[in-house]
Amino acid sequence: MKQTLMGNDAIAWGLVHANVDMVSGYPGTPSSEILGVVQKIKKQLELPIYAEWGTNEKVGFEVAYAGAIAGKRTCATMKQVGLNVASDALMSASYIGNLGGMLLIAADDPGFHSSQTEQDSRVFAKFARIPVLDPATPQDAYDMVKQGVALSEKFQVPVMMRPVMRVCHAREIIEMDAETNFKPNEGKFVREVSRWAGVPRDGRLRQGHEVLDRIETIKQYNWEELLAPEFAKCKGGKLLILTSGTGYAFAKETLDDLGLKADIVKIKMPYPLPEAKIREEFEKYEQVLVIEEPYPCVEEQLAHPKLHGKNTGTMHLIDEMKKEHILKAFQSMGFYAGANIYEVPKLDLGFEVPARPPALCPGCPHRDIYYAIMKVFKKRKSIYPSDIGCYTLALSQGAIDSILCMGASVSMASGFSLADPDKTVVATIGDGTFFHSGIPPLLNAVYQGHKFILVILDNSTIAMTGRQPTPERFHQAIDIGKIVEGMGITCMEHTYSYEMQDNIDFMKTVKTQFESPEQKGPLVVRVKQFCILDNERKDDWVPGIFAEVDPELCVACDQCTTVYKCPPMAYNAEGKIEIDPFLCAGCGGCLDVICPTDAFIVDEKKTEVKS
Amino acid sequence: MRYQVVIAGFGGQGVVFLVKVLALCAGNRDIPFLGTENHGMSQRGGAVSCDIKVGDFSNPVIDNGQADLIIGLDANEALRNLHLLKQGASVISNAKEAFPALPFEVTLVDANAKALNNEFPIQGLNVFMLGITLAKVEGFPFSVEEVKQAITQMNAKVAQQNIEILDMAMEYAKSL
Numbered sequence: 001m002k003q004t005l006m007g008n009d010a011i012a013w014g015l016v017h018a019n020v021d022m023v024s025g026y027p028g029t030p031s032s033e034i035l036g037v038v039q040k041i042k043k044q045l046e047l048p049i050y051a052e053w054g055t056n057e058k059v060g061f062e063v064a065y066a067g068a069i070a071g072k073r074t075c076a077t078m079k080q081v082g083l084n085v086a087s088d089a090l091m092s093a094s095y096i097g098n099l100g101g102m103l104l105i106a107a108d109d110p111g112f113h114s115s116q117t118e119q120d121s122r123v124f125a126k127f128a129r130i131p132v133l134d135p136a137t138p139q140d141a142y143d144m145v146k147q148g149v150a151l152s153e154k155f156q157v158p159v160m161m162r163p164v165m166r167v168c169h170a171r172e173i174i175e176m177d178a179e180t181n182f183k184p185n186e187g188k189f190v191r192e193v194s195r196w197a198g199v200p201r202d203g204r205l206r207q208g209h210e211v212l213d214r215i216e217t218i219k220q221y222n223w224e225e226l227l228a229p230e231f232a233k234c235k236g237g238k239l240l241i242l243t244s245g246t247g248y249a250f251a252k253e254t255l256d257d258l259g260l261k262a263d264i265v266k267i268k269m270p271y272p273l274p275e276a277k278i279r280e281e282f283e284k285y286e287q288v289l290v291i292e293e294p295y296p297c298v299e300e301q302l303a304h305p306k307l308h309g310k311n312t313g314t315m316h317l318i319d320e321m322k323k324e325h326i327l328k329a330f331q332s333m334g335f336y337a338g339a340n341i342y343e344v345p346k347l348d349l350g351f352e353v354p355a356r357p358p359a360l361c362p363g364c365p366h367r368d369i370y371y372a373i374m375k376v377f378k379k380r381k382s383i384y385p386s387d388i389g390c391y392t393l394a395l396s397q398g399a400i401d402s403i404l405c406m407g408a409s410v411s412m413a414s415g416f417s418l419a420d421p422d423k424t425v426v427a428t429i430g431d432g433t434f435f436h437s438g439i440p441p442l443l444n445a446v447y448q449g450h451k452f453i454l455v456i457l458d459n460s461t462i463a464m465t466g467r468q469p470t471p472e473r474f475h476q477a478i479d480i481g482k483i484v485e486g487m488g489i490t491c492m493e494h495t496y497s498y499e500m501q502d503n504i505d506f507m508k509t510v511k512t513q514f515e516s517p518e519q520k521g522p523l524v525v526r527v528k529q530f531c532i533l534d535n536e537r538k539d540d541w542v543p544g545i546f547a548e549v550d551p552e553l554c555v556a557c558d559q560c561t562t563v564y565k566c567p568p569m570a571y572n573a574e575g576k577i578e579i580d581p582f583l584c585a586g587c588g589g590c591l592d593v594i595c596p597t598d599a600f601i602v603d604e605k606k607t608e609v610k611s
Numbered sequence: 612m613r614y615q616v617v618i619a620g621f622g623g624q625g626v627v628f629l630v631k632v633l634a635l636c637a638g639n640r641d642i643p644f645l646g647t648e649n650h651g652m653s654q655r656g657g658a659v660s661c662d663i664k665v666g667d668f669s670n671p672v673i674d675n676g677q678a679d680l681i682i683g684l685d686a687n688e689a690l691r692n693l694h695l696l697k698q699g700a701s702v703i704s705n706a707k708e709a710f711p712a713l714p715f716e717v718t719l720v721d722a723n724a725k726a727l728n729n730e731f732p733i734q735g736l737n738v739f740m741l742g743i744t745l746a747k748v749e750g751f752p753f754s755v756e757e758v759k760q761a762i763t764q765m766n767a768k769v770a771q772q773n774i775e776i777l778d779m780a781m782e783y784a785k786s787l
């Protein structure tokens with residue numbers, strides 16, 4: 001059956017058509033839609049599938065992995081940096097293996113579109129010594145899900161699939177099974193203590209030998225089943241192009257665009273590679289070029305004098321693949337002597353197109369809370385460590401000093417408070433990130449008596465990745481306040497108000513509490529708020545009060561465009577601020593305090609219409 | 612056939628809706644289709660652009676100097692993506708003010724003003740701009756009927772309203 005699908009939809013259908021019984025993971029762009037779509041299919045077709053988010057990637061992985069030990073077919077989904085969090089479990093899972101099948105989907109993001117690093121999960125698979133499949137297109141991804149689950153069962157080890165953003169978020173017409181005849185697998189834990197609970201040294205050493213043997217077997221499989229048929233189609237000649245993942249599609253199109261011909265091999269499983277067999281093929285060519293991203297994973301396994309790639313400076317080392325990089329590689333290898341057809345003359349518009357820097361949504365409460373924090377805890381006397389989530393975008397308000405990785409705001413608040421005790425450390429973290437990895441560092445701070453303020457921005461959702469539910473909102477409400485109190489400290493509570501003065505007044509009480517002599521360790525504050533895109537909750541919160549600007553009062557002081565930073569506000573041709581009526585969310589947040597001359601006034605007409 | 616389109620705007624304008632409509636058009640005629648989305652971290656109000664490649668392609672990204680058409684739901688976002696166009700390509704954009712002279716076939720409409728004037732709801736901006744495109748761009752790979760069919764497949768409930776907006780835009784385009 002033909003269907004137009006986004007890569008992540010195709011992956012979700014692949015999981016269902018591969019009879020995967022359990023999907024567990026953690027959201028992260030570009031992987032997030034996979035689990036959500038499985039949930040939708042499950043509901044629509046009433047399938048007996050477990051498809052739920054874990055509290056973080058390690059938890060998500062371990063739930064799925066235990067399922068696979070007990071004979072189920074399972075899958076864990078996450079983004080590449082999520083795999084860092086799950087890596088401890090993965091490294092040992094590779095030694096122990098599984099009876100059922102487990103597919104680990106780690107989605108990479110070459111080009112840093114929405115990730116802190118450009119790390120390559122194929123290299124992680126190599127580090128963990130598990131096989132990895134690398135799809136070039138949504139169709140490949142659909143097919144490889146099935147293949148990966150089957151391989152995991154065959155070789156009794158987790159198998160990774162590594163789609164990049166241009167697969168997850170690409171859309172194409174794919175061919176998939178016409179019918180869904182979901183067959184659940186029986187779950188049955190078989191006790192085998194020496195395997196499931198192997199301990200150092202002897203148990204793990206034995207398993208380590210098994211890993212090495214298994215990798216040799218998989219190399220042979222890779223050659224016989226996947227690579228030999230590809231090389232059989234090759235003719236030999238000047239240039240052999242080896243590709244992994246989307247490298248195939250980029251290479252093929254570049255050759256087409258330039259009217260060139262060369263043998264291209266699609267390496268579906270970039271680790272483990274049967275190096276010797278592949279190198280034998282090099283004899284038929286003058287030169288070999290590897291096209292892969294983001295790291296030289298294939299290239300480093302195959303090192304050979306004829307081989308060109310990133311390590312020889314022939315291909316780009318960082319940032320996303322472009323056909324232009326391949327064209328230039330062809331030029332430097334003497335394979336193409338023509339012009340750079342991807343170079344376009346620079347158009348002179350006579351002005352710079354204004355940038356549209358990442359910003360919080362119009363009406364997002366994060367903006368107002370940061371504004372209040374900055375009003376009360378002055379920049380000169382404070383350090384603002386923050387974390388990963390939508391609120392990271394408050395960077396543009398100047399309200400954030402450091403970002404590392406999920407959960408780090410809390411431990412870094414500890415570190416900053418120790419290193420520079422004269423400043424007040426005000427850390428901010430979202431509820432999603434607090435549950436993910438903010439709790440252990442808070443325990444640490446209580447236990448060590450580190451003195452800082454932690455503001456939990458609780459919008460009851462993981463907003464940045466598409467509004468997945470947080471644990472407080474699901475099955476059974478989990479109360480953040482009680483978690484904090486369980487550590488033996490109090491949690492100050494505030495509910496976001498669209499009247500800015502309320503938020504500022506609350507932050508003043510926080511300051512007073514923090515400066516009082518009885519305050520010893522961390523002071524935790526939880527602000528209850530909402531996400532403006534959260535259709536279930538937003539109507540209870542958004543007052544529907546729309547603003548306009550009184551041009552008489554606006555003195556073009558820049559306060560709103562530099563400190564408050566709400567996207568609908570911009571200067572018009574008359575040099576006065578104007579509010580874009582299509583973007584304004586009716587939150588009323590700017591009516592109070594923000595403007596020194598009170599130029600923001602209620603747009604009575606619009607406000608009336610809406611209410 | 613090979614045809615490459617960039618649709619540019621910002622989050623909340625319904626860029627992806629148009630991609631889905633064009634994907635359906637291609638699917639209904641059994642022509643290969645590849646698309647991809649570019650957006651940063653912000654949700655509503657952040658820059659979004661989508662690459663669409665209809666025909667015999669293997670990778671979804673549009674390179675510099677390759678696109679046949681830009682549909683701009685926002686003027687600045689259209690201008691930001693001009694480097695993707697090939698010579699003689701078309702630009703259809705929502706814009707308040709005229710663009711500087713460009714070596715492309717440019718059609719500008721102030722769709723925001725029309726929405727403010729209650730001629731159509733602002734949520735229909737995407738479909739309005741597609742209507743202008745259908746009326747103005749020679750060589751656009753899909754017919755009006757094909758687009759209407761795809762709009763109906765997308766969401767039958769709002770199809771009627773969307774088709775009215777499409778017709779209105781095409782009628783209006785005659786005056787441009």
Ligand SMILES: Cc1ncc(C[n+]2csc(CCOP(=O)(O)OP(=O)(O)O)c2C)c(N)n1
Nearest residue numbers: 028388389390430431432433461462463464
């Ligand atoms: C280890 C890791 N996993 C996943 C992500 C993807 N990610 C980015 S922000 C975010 C969470 C945001 O949720 P929350 O803290 O509740 O903030 P909100 O966006 O709701 O403001 C996630 C999961 C990541 N960056 N790192």
Ligand code: SF4
Nearest residue numbers: 361364390463531532
């Ligand atoms: S998606 Fe929600 S939490 Fe994120 S910026 Fe927009 S309103 Fe704020």
